[in-house]
Amino acid sequence: MKKVRYAIVGAGWISQVAFMPSVANSGNSEMTAIVTGNAEAARKLTDFYGIGRTCDYDGYDALLAEDVVDAVYVALPNSMHAEYAIRAMKAGKHAIVEKPLAISVEECEEMIRVAEENGVFLMTAYRLHSEPGTIEVLERLRKGEIGKPKLFASTFSFQSPDTNHRLKGEHWGGPLQDIGVYCLNACRHVFEAEPVEVHAMKVHGNGDPRFTEVEGSMAVTLRFPEDRLAQFIVSFESGETDFYTVIGETGSILVEPGYRFQVTPKIRVSRGDDHQTVEVPESDHFGGQVAYFSDCILTGKAPEPDGAEGLADVAIMLAIEQSAKTGQPQKVSLPPRPRHPEPSMVRTVPRTDRRLVL
The missing domain is CATH 3.40.50.720 (NAD(P)-binding Rossmann-like Domain)
Known part of the structure; x- marks a missing residue:
């Protein structure tokens, strides 16, 4: 081959x-x-x-x-x-x-x-576009298992070492760019739409010297078409947290962990008193x-x-940064994506312990 x-x-x-x-x-x-x-x-x-x-x-x-x-x-x-x-x-x-x-x-x-x-x-x-758990969530949403998705919420955080180049302003570092992009990309595909408005707030770690050039934490709210809302908080100065939840008209889906590559996501689907845990195949992301x-x-x-998918998140993150800087909501105008992650993209690959980390 x-x-x-x-x-x-x-x-x-x-x-x-x-x-x-x-x-x-x-x-x-x-x-x-x-x-x-x-x-x-x-x-x-x-x-x-x-x-x-x-x-x-x-x-x-x-x-x-x-x-x-x-x-x-x-x-x-x-x-x-x-x-x-x-x-x-x-x-x-x-x-x-x-x-x-x-x-x-x-x-x-x-x-x-x-x-x-x-x-x-x-x-x-x-x-995550080729990861079985992510596609499982999107397929369940498309099938209407929790009704139409209305709300998205997520938190992704950890303590960043002070040697990380992602703390450098010259490299466009910060928690938004490093881990917030996961939350942003997830909600865009959950709603299968682009946000029309963003509003954000940032903090710089209350004097923590790690955050003189980039934010320590950022909170973001996004408005999507049809009055749907997404919120996420990302942080380089907090304990390890990694989840997202989608709330629909008739139920919710919780994914925890939602983004990390080292572990298999756990998916919980809830509709009233009915709670279902969904098994996901283990795969090397x-x-x-x-x-x-x-x-x-x-x-x-x-x-x-593709490149246009990456461009969309960059354009939205720049609007988020402008909102955090000015304190004012920012309008976003992007063309709809012609494609979204779907089952034909899944590749289930065995994990390995064979690695050299210097």
Whole structure:
């Protein structure tokens, strides 16, 4: 079977703990190169995974010019996503880019344009779009099990270490961009619509030195068409919390944990006094994601979480930031998405304990 060859661009924590270990079990993907500025890490990772090619960032274009990789996985700080994805796509390589896709609407638009001009796929790394539990929830909503969804609520929080680059303003860091994007993306697909108005409030940790450049916590309210509402709170300064709940006309669905990749989500459907726990197959989120993207590449079918999907969340997050800054609600105007996550996108991939985290 032909496999899609990937270069890992940015061999930091998420690459080491999640993406790189997942590739071997995907069935249709392999790692053939690592791009990193840490030569010692590169040596250890290439030895561990049996990867034949490595280079630093100065050698990136030379690598792309060789017949070594078909696609890149970009897991760099947010401010570097656009540059490294665009360079790869101009060289004819497909790109899967960690979220948020970029730091501005203009950068997202340029990434989309370059992908189209060069006949390659650009996918925003929304791993949950191929995860069985997420699709189970969306399918139950589509079947009307709790009536029409009316409300969405979520909290996602943890204590961020002070060394995290996501605390840097220059990289468009902060809890909204790092974990709030999960809540935002979830409510958009729960309602299968784009918000028309957002209102937000932020705090900076009450003097905590971690939050001089980015928020410590943020609370967001979104209005959707047909008078539906979503609210979420995200935080880098609070105990670990991870859930979302959808409340419909006749019942509710609670998903806890809702977003973390390390564990299988637990789903509880409630209608009055009737409570049902839904079993979800265990699956490696990152393995499912790369298997899905590689299938898209091999079959020529465009991925659902494409560049426009990433652009939508970036545009909404910028409006959220403006609201938090001014204290005023912000209008949002986006075209409806032509596609949403659905069962054909699910890839159930075995988890692995084989990883090297430096």
